[in-house]
Amino acid sequence: MSNPALPVPGFDAAGVHCGVKPTGALDLALIGSRIPARAAAIFTHNAFPAAPVLYDRALLQLNPEGVHGVFINSGNANACTGVQGRANARRMAEAAEQALGATDNTVFIMSTGVIGVQLPIEKVEAGASAVAARLRPDGWEEAAEAIMTTDAHPKWASRQVEIGGATVTITGIAKGAGMIHPNMATMLAVLATDAAVTQPVLQQALVDAAGRSFNRISIDGDTSTNDTVLVLANGLAGNPEITSVEDPAYPALVAGLEAVSVELAKAIVRNGEGVTKFVTVMVEGAVNHEEAHQAANAIATSPLVKTAFYGGDANWGRILCAVGYSGATVEPERAQLFIAAGEPDAHTIWLQLVEAGTPTDYAEADASAIFAAADISVRVELGLGPGRATVWTCDLSHEYVTINGEYRT
Incomplete structure (x- = not known):
């Protein structure tokens, strides 16, 4: 510290x-x-x-x-x-x-x-x-x-x-x-x-x-x-x-x-087991704070999302998929998705990947560069209400499997 x-x-x-x-x-x-x-x-x-x-x-x-x-x-x-x-x-x-x-x-x-x-x-x-x-x-x-x-x-x-x-x-x-x-x-x-x-x-x-x-x-x-x-x-x-x-x-x-x-x-x-990436997940514009938390948790715990972070693969479809099964209210035509390198602050420069539920004309190299960073921020805008939540998570690495596969040995 x-x-x-x-x-x-x-x-x-x-x-x-x-x-x-x-x-x-x-x-x-x-x-x-x-x-x-x-x-x-x-x-x-x-x-x-x-x-x-x-x-x-x-x-x-x-x-x-x-x-x-x-x-x-x-x-x-x-x-x-x-x-x-x-x-x-x-x-x-x-x-x-x-x-x-x-x-x-x-x-x-x-x-x-x-x-x-x-x-x-x-x-x-x-x-x-x-x-x-x-x-x-x-x-x-x-x-x-x-x-x-x-x-x-x-x-x-x-x-x-x-x-x-x-x-x-x-x-x-x-x-x-x-x-x-x-x-x-x-x-x-x-x-x-x-x-x-x-x-x-x-x-x-x-x-x-x-x-x-x-x-x-x-x-x-x-x-x-x-x-x-x-x-x-x-x-x-x-x-x-x-x-x-x-x-x-x-x-x-x-x-x-x-x-x-x-x-x-x-x-x-x-300091998590096998962690190589620190990820801030923000969901805004949900119907209420509880649903925002549901959606953010779904992103944060998805093995597919976490392995994409580990591999540096900006596979944004996995993020929206997690929101979709989270139980939070979603209207796809209102959804937006942004990513950025680093922890979010007032000076963060966001790259928009999704607008109105469909991909923007972003450069794949720009998205991959962000996913290669040690700190990554993800922001989902649902456009439905005042609900917002932030969850902190990480990637899922080979080392995590090794540590837990050998925990008692």
């Missing part, structure tokens, strides 16, 4: 190797709050939720306002592990609580890695005191490294926003490289902020931010057993407490959370 992770007042982080990964790489992270923090979270929609997800869902209901941290292991997902897996999840949380000197039911847990293998809980328990001893305000980047699996690089992001005359800091870390798709995927993220905000408002702010970030990315269309996004807020910034989504300060909080989340989400896609 280009910028260092900013310390968040009242929070500490660290990462160590405890032995879950046989390679010796960091595999255990701890983020601690020195005072009780409020928590909000969103979880996987997968019908086979991992033991840590079950534990965290229950904890969020039991104690959303007195949280002291989150404890994360990589290398083992503790998913599809039955009664023993659930017992190990509780033991993992208790080990972190003891290491922090916190009371029961005050630490969330996350796990990521291979599914169906029991967590080596003794190694995790032994590592709890070691990682707690390394906690420090500037330990975020180390913690980000400790939660990686097939990620090539650690991911972190920070922002500061002004709320009620106070400077509020937000820092987050994330992991994810495969099984990435909206609602979420093999993706873990932890955000911490010193904003003063009530727990229900924090929960809504996270939902709003994730809806325009983590739930707008796709690498391979798979949704995992372990996905969790967690945010902790300790109130130390001293801003007037945000108590309602109608509060004038609420948009600033959401904007800060969203900015951190978007940066992390894009980093996940760029």
Whole structure:
């Protein structure tokens, strides 16, 4: 990441190797709050939720306002592990609580890695005191490294926003490289902020931010057993407490959370398994935002579209085909399609490929040059209404198949 992770007042982080990964790489992270923090979270929609997800869902209901941290292991997902897996999840949380000197039911847990293998809980328990001893305000980047699996690089992001005359800091870390798709995927993220905000408002702010970030990315269309996004807020910034989504300060909080989340989400896609192209998909002029999202997702997850990106083949028919089967309302004679190199901004020069549902007189060499770029933007105009959505995706390469064909070997 280009910028260092900013310390968040009242929070500490660290990462160590405890032995879950046989390679010796960091595999255990701890983020601690020195005072009780409020928590909000969103979880996987997968019908086979991992033991840590079950534990965290229950904890969020039991104690959303007195949280002291989150404890994360990589290398083992503790998913599809039955009664023993659930017992190990509780033991993992208790080990972190003891290491922090916190009371029961005050630490969330996350796990990521291979599914169906029991967590080596003794190694995790032994590592709890070691990682707690390394906690420090500037330990975020180390913690980000400790939660990686097939990620090539650690991911972190920070922002500061002004709320009620106070400077509020937000820092987050994330992991994810495969099984990435909206609602979420093999993706873990932890955000911490010193904003003063009530727990229900924090929960809504996270939902709003994730809806325009983590739930707008796709690498391979798979949704995992372990996905969790967690945010902790300790109130130390001293801003007037945000108590309602109608509060004038609420948009600033959401904007800060969203900015951190978007940066992390894009980093996940760029760092995806076998990725060689980063693709921004924009659908505008849909009947509503929901249909725009449907259409953008269909483009982003189409294997034919993704392989065309990989091969540098400007096969635009595959893009319109995906829109056509997405379920979004389409009137072909109104449809337009544009492509460009790079991420879109106010200075982007678009090449129009389709006008009124039929191809324009564009130069194939120009289209091929855009599809050969490392960053590609696609914009579909449906001409039917105010709906718009952006999704970030990638190509589908030979290397992706190799990585996942050999994942357990």
